[in-house]
Amino acid sequence: MNQSCELNMKKPKNTPFYERPAFEYAIAKSESQNCLGSGEALVQGCLCLRISNIHNEVKTKTYLWVRYGNIMDFRKRLLEVHRTAPLDFLLKSTVKLMAVRKGQSCVWCEESMEQGSIEVALVNANDSIAMKKVLFLHDACKDDLADALLFWLMPPSN
Numbered sequence: 001m002n003q004s005c006e007l008n009m010k011k012p013k014n015t016p017f018y019e020r021p022a023f024e025y026a027i028a029k030s031e032s033q034n035c036l037g038s039g040e041a042l043v044q045g046c047l048c049l050r051i052s053n054i055h056n057e058v059k060t061k062t063y064l065w066v067r068y069g070n071i072m073d074f075r076k077r078l079l080e081v082h083r084t085a086p087l088d089f090l091l092k093s094t095v096k097l098m099a100v101r102k103g104q105s106c107v108w109c110e111e112s113m114e115q116g117s118i119e120v121a122l123v124n125a126n127d128s129i130a131m132k133k134v135l136f137l138h139d140a141c142k143d144d145l146a147d148a149l150l151f152w153l154m155p156p157s158n
């Protein structure tokens with residue numbers, strides 16, 4: 001997509017994001033992380049949807065990013081997670097089915113998740129940074145998130 005189109009977008013105020021604490025707009029501060037929608041590196045200064053485990057009872061917060069212009073691609077990955085090809089499943093996909101790790105809560109409904117159950121994982125699969133980051137949501141919650149993304153996509157008012 002056009003590399004510059006989101007560079008001049010300001011961080012919007014009072015958006016529906018704030019009804020879900022794990023989701024907010026943020027400006028990408030580096031290019032060391034990948035977009036969950038495209039799998040490619042973020043562009044510094046770009047408006048993004050940032051997803052975090054702010055609701056989890058963990059010391060280290062995890063942040064994952066979706067470029068504003070790639071939110072529909074992220075949504076497609078969510079809706080197609082059950083059709084992910086085996087190779088993608090293991091290697092490259094930023095949205096995949098995975099066993100839930102200890103102490104995780106769903107980024108959508110904020111409820112704690114059962115360790116070991118197979119749910120939807122959001123992964124910074126191709127990042128150049130060494131540490132892989134994962135956030136989880138219930139498989140049963142992914143369609144609600146996908147619906148919400150359509151509303152959240154409305155152009156932010158500055």
Ligand SMILES: [Zn+2]
Pocket residue numbers: 106107108109110111137138141
């Ligand atoms: Zn959930």
